[in-house]
Amino acid sequence: MFNPEFWRLVALPLIVLTGCSTVSPDTDFRARLSDLYQPVDSAADVSAEIRFGRTVAARYLGGVDGVDNSLMQRYVSTLGAYLVQYSGRSDIDFHFLVVDTPTINAYAMPGGYIFLTSGALALMQNEAELAGVLAHEIAHVSEKHIVKALNIRGLNSGATLSQLASGASDAFRVALDQATDLALNILQEDGLQREDEFSADEIALFIMVQAGYAPDAYSDYLLRVSQAQGVARAQVSQTHPSFVERLENIATVKNANGLNGLDYALLMDRFKVFNP
Numbered sequence: 001m002f003n004p005e006f007w008r009l010v011a012l013p014l015i016v017l018t019g020c021s022t023v024s025p026d027t028d029f030r031a032r033l034s035d036l037y038q039p040v041d042s043a044a045d046v047s048a049e050i051r052f053g054r055t056v057a058a059r060y061l062g063g064v065d066g067v068d069n070s071l072m073q074r075y076v077s078t079l080g081a082y083l084v085q086y087s088g089r090s091d092i093d094f095h096f097l098v099v100d101t102p103t104i105n106a107y108a109m110p111g112g113y114i115f116l117t118s119g120a121l122a123l124m125q126n127e128a129e130l131a132g133v134l135a136h137e138i139a140h141v142s143e144k145h146i147v148k149a150l151n152i153r154g155l156n157s158g159a160t161l162s163q164l165a166s167g168a169s170d171a172f173r174v175a176l177d178q179a180t181d182l183a184l185n186i187l188q189e190d191g192l193q194r195e196d197e198f199s200a201d202e203i204a205l206f207i208m209v210q211a212g213y214a215p216d217a218y219s220d221y222l223l224r225v226s227q228a229q230g231v232a233r234a235q236v237s238q239t240h241p242s243f244v245e246r247l248e249n250i251a252t253v254k255n256a257n258g259l260n261g262l263d264y265a266l267l268m269d270r271f272k273v274f275n276p
């Protein structure tokens with residue numbers, strides 16, 4: 001059904017800072033992001049990353065459905081695409097989907113496939129919190145954390161996962177299945193290296209500031225998740241460093257870069273339109 005309010009909102013710039021202060025941190029955030037991001041790999045490496053990520057994403061989606069709400073999905077994807085502008089990865093197309101599960105988590109597959117659980121979305125209170133979580137996952141992709149963990153490279157780099165992703169033979173397909181299992185195990189059970197999670201948190205803050213969002217919202221959300229009860233938060237606790245460590249690291253980054261108390265956008269009202 002046509003919803004004129006939805007189209008009116010998405011036609012606006014995603015960030016509306018009218019009424020916000022003009023606080024400007026001393027740090028040149030674009031330069032800082034350039035320092036944090038790694039150089040772009042060869043075309044063969046990127047192609048292998050995308051094909052492998054598509055395989056991992058397809059396997060994950062074999063066990064979970066997307067939320068049946070096209071307006072919400074469009075909203076999350078539009079916001080994700082906006083944040084990607086500040087990610088340093090113009091060589092891939094990102095894809096975003098909210099999946100229907102009460103687990104509180106989000107997943108970044110190689111090649112730009114990002115999934116947010118409905119359980120994680122349900123705990124959010126404004127658009128800035130959503131931006132922080134999406135920026136964290138975008139950072140995992142931009143920093144190629146799973147790519148590096150599994151040494152996903154193209155043939156020009158002397159590796160074979162480009163062939164694996166193409167399914168060139170039965171042996172390659174078996175090896176691709178094993179690599180896919182390893183990637184999903186990292187995402188859902190073992191987790192990435194703690195340094196990778198700290199790095200993604202740090203980059204998320206810089207992406208948020210560049211995009212015009214209040215970075216304090218990200219800390220607020222992680223604190224709320226840490227206080228959640230039951231099994232819903234069990235997986236995110238298992239696959240990430242402790243919330244105490246993450247919040248302490250985030251506080252250090254904010255203190256070092258003048259990010260505390262920035263009067264940037266929260267956009268609670270727009271968030272509630274799509275998440276009533």
